[in-house]
Amino acid sequence: MGSCLNNVESFLHRRFTHLVVGGGTAGLVVATRLSENPNITVGVLEAGPPAFEEPTINVPGRFGESLGSEYDWKFETTPQAGLNGRRLPWPRGKVLGGTSALNFMTWNRGCREDYDAWEELGNEGWGWNGMLPFFKKSETFHQPDVEHQDLHQSYFDTDFHGTSGPLQTVHSLQYGASHQHWHSTFHNLGIQTNRSHLSGSNVGVWTSLGSVDPKSRERCYSATAYYRPNSDRANLALLTEAIAREVILEEEEGEWVARGVRFAYEGEEYVVKTEGEVIICAGSVQSPQLLELSGIGNPDILKNAGIRLKVDNPSVGENLQDHLMTAMIFEIDPSIMTPDDLRANPVLAKAADDAFATSKSGPRTEIPSSVAYLPYSHFVPLSELSALASSLLPSSAANTSLRDSILARRLSSAPNLGQIEFNFDISNYNPYFVSLPGKKYATMLQMLQYPFSKGSIHIPAMKEGTTTPTTSDDKPVIDPKYYDGPGGQVDLYMMAAAQKLATKICSTKPLSDIILSRAFPASRPYVDVDVDGGEEEEEDFTDWVRDSTITDWHPVGTCAMGPRKDGYVIDGRLKVHGVRALRVADASIMPLQVSAHIQSTVYAIGEKAASMILEDWERR
Numbered sequence: 001m002g003s004c005l006n007n008v009e010s011f012l013h014r015r016f017t018h019l020v021v022g023g024g025t026a027g028l029v030v031a032t033r034l035s036e037n038p039n040i041t042v043g044v045l046e047a048g049p050p051a052f053e054e055p056t057i058n059v060p061g062r063f064g065e066s067l068g069s070e071y072d073w074k075f076e077t078t079p080q081a082g083l084n085g086r087r088l089p090w091p092r093g094k095v096l097g098g099t100s101a102l103n104f105m106t107w108n109r110g111c112r113e114d115y116d117a118w119e120e121l122g123n124e125g126w127g128w129n130g131m132l133p134f135f136k137k138s139e140t141f142h143q144p145d146v147e148h149q150d151l152h153q154s155y156f157d158t159d160f161h162g163t164s165g166p167l168q169t170v171h172s173l174q175y176g177a178s179h180q181h182w183h184s185t186f187h188n189l190g191i192q193t194n195r196s197h198l199s200g201s202n203v204g205v206w207t208s209l210g211s212v213d214p215k216s217r218e219r220c221y222s223a224t225a226y227y228r229p230n231s232d233r234a235n236l237a238l239l240t241e242a243i244a245r246e247v248i249l250e251e252e253e254g255e256w257v258a259r260g261v262r263f264a265y266e267g268e269e270y271v272v273k274t275e276g277e278v279i280i281c282a283g284s285v286q287s288p289q290l291l292e293l294s295g296i297g298n299p300d301i302l303k304n305a306g307i308r309l310k311v312d313n314p315s316v317g318e319n320l321q322d323h324l325m326t327a328m329i330f331e332i333d334p335s336i337m338t339p340d341d342l343r344a345n346p347v348l349a350k351a352a353d354d355a356f357a358t359s360k361s362g363p364r365t366e367i368p369s370s371v372a373y374l375p376y377s378h379f380v381p382l383s384e385l386s387a388l389a390s391s392l393l394p395s396s397a398a399n400t401s402l403r404d405s406i407l408a409r410r411l412s413s414a415p416n417l418g419q420i421e422f423n424f425d426i427s428n429y430n431p432y433f434v435s436l437p438g439k440k441y442a443t444m445l446q447m448l449q450y451p452f453s454k455g456s457i458h459i460p461a462m463k464e465g466t467t468t469p470t471t472s473d474d475k476p477v478i479d480p481k482y483y484d485g486p487g488g489q490v491d492l493y494m495m496a497a498a499q500k501l502a503t504k505i506c507s508t509k510p511l512s513d514i515i516l517s518r519a520f521p522a523s524r525p526y527v528d529v530d531v532d533g534g535e536e537e538e539e540d541f542t543d544w545v546r547d548s549t550i551t552d553w554h555p556v557g558t559c560a561m562g563p564r565k566d567g568y569v570i571d572g573r574l575k576v577h578g579v580r581a582l583r584v585a586d587a588s589i590m591p592l593q594v595s596a597h598i599q600s601t602v603y604a605i606g607e608k609a610a611s612m613i614l615e616d617w618e619r620r
Helices: 008-012 025-034 112-120 128-138 146-152 179-188 222-230 283-293 299-305 339-344 346-359 382-392 402-412 485-506 542-548 599-618
Strands: 016-021 042-046 139-141 167-169 204-207 236-240 243-252 255-265 268-280 324-332 370-374 420-425 440-448 456-458 477-479 515-520 582-584
Touching: 008 236, 008 268, 016 025, 016 255, 025 042, 025 222, 025 236, 025 599, 042 268, 112 128, 112 402, 128 139, 128 599, 167 222, 179 204, 179 370, 243 268, 243 283, 268 283, 268 599, 283 299, 283 456, 324 485, 324 542, 339 346, 339 440, 382 402, 382 485, 420 485, 440 485, 485 515, 485 542
Parallel strands: 016 042, 016 268, 042 236, 139 167, 268 582
Antiparallel strands: 204 370, 243 255, 255 268, 324 440, 324 515, 370 420, 420 440, 456 477
């Protein structure tokens, strides 16, 4: 009676106490933890296939190669006015393990204040102190030795790391040529190394951890860390390549109750029932999609899609927040080996593959690890920040939402928060810059952490001229509204200002010693002010930012957690407002964005969700 990966008949004949929709980052955490209780039987529906032997997923140094592949949903945004009409690709994992199989393996956390803000919004137990045990529960941290710490500044505080969790985290064995200059460059700018960046403050420069197994040196993700070691449990069943259509809601004594899931598998449709709960873990794009397809959402959107309204909640699919990113390109010393060399030269690629296969060494082990998080106050005067904050708030305090007040407070009070991330790596990351033959490049990434820009994800209307309702085969309408409205203008201002600091960082020794010039945007012609007179104008990156901003692939907030009266989708125990026996547990529940790559937060959400569900099961 063990797990079934592709046997629909076996799956349908099980009696489930809990159904998990989405075998991704959070979904496999929830399913695995629930199945630790032998009195619970868990069924998992996952749209993608298993890919345990896929080298583009498993080999760390091949990060990014799976984007746009068969393991990617290949979503795309609507044309963005704030990006001069551009659409952006939005990769999401269509594979067992979800986006944890596709991400770049960065392992960090937001600041204490990020999670405390969730609690301030009315979500008891979701502050830093409530989340820390679940961050630690998910992780087994492998300490670098003293030599590694001294050589690579791989510092840590054991009090803030887990020692027995399923997810393995470790520092890289070797780094790209630029990393040796990273910390000292920031020190020369007066910015110090953060020796404990996972302890509630990420501000400063540091060397990143990765979600990599220290023995195999392969990616460690939810499918390999949580599911595979427990796949033979009799009370845990998985069906892959099964597309959820809707949550089956039945009306009982005047309220809607989740009783099962309708799904498609190999061209046929089926219904699987549950005696307990349905937990949606489909991610920030598809969790709101599934709620809407199930009749939960904005009445107008559902009507246009041909979906019967069951629960009126216009907040479903709203509150979308993403990390905006720019990729500034620098030409570097041509003698430096970069990942681009491996992509261009099959001989070098084979040598790197052989080194990884035989000794778990070489460039295939390297992932981006040169990181710094800085407050806006490092590059924007406090007076400007305060004025910007004031401009965003209505004159009447009664018209200011708590959410907006928190965001404005982060601007005006000069908090010690990592508001912009800087990340440097030796490779060309920019989709709008074509590398020239014979030249080598590095990328300085700038990522805005607390966006004011707020968009939405919704199901599309029925196709014109038909009466066929929208289904999960119809891709959601993703409209992040990048740089839109007054708040978006603040985002644009901050991103333009961040480019100036990025240029300054890359002009500072010793990092500047390996840099020949800025390639994109191209360096300005040199002006000798002593000869030409006047003062050299400060660069304005606004137009370049509009034309080259991309996503950092961290969408959150579309099924946001908080009180219903304040316009949220789920409560603090992750229960969907207005429905019994239905929860959401993934990045979509985050009411406000965090200053971090979000995977460790999503694992902690999965751990906390499972704990809550188990508590409620025991006291039922």
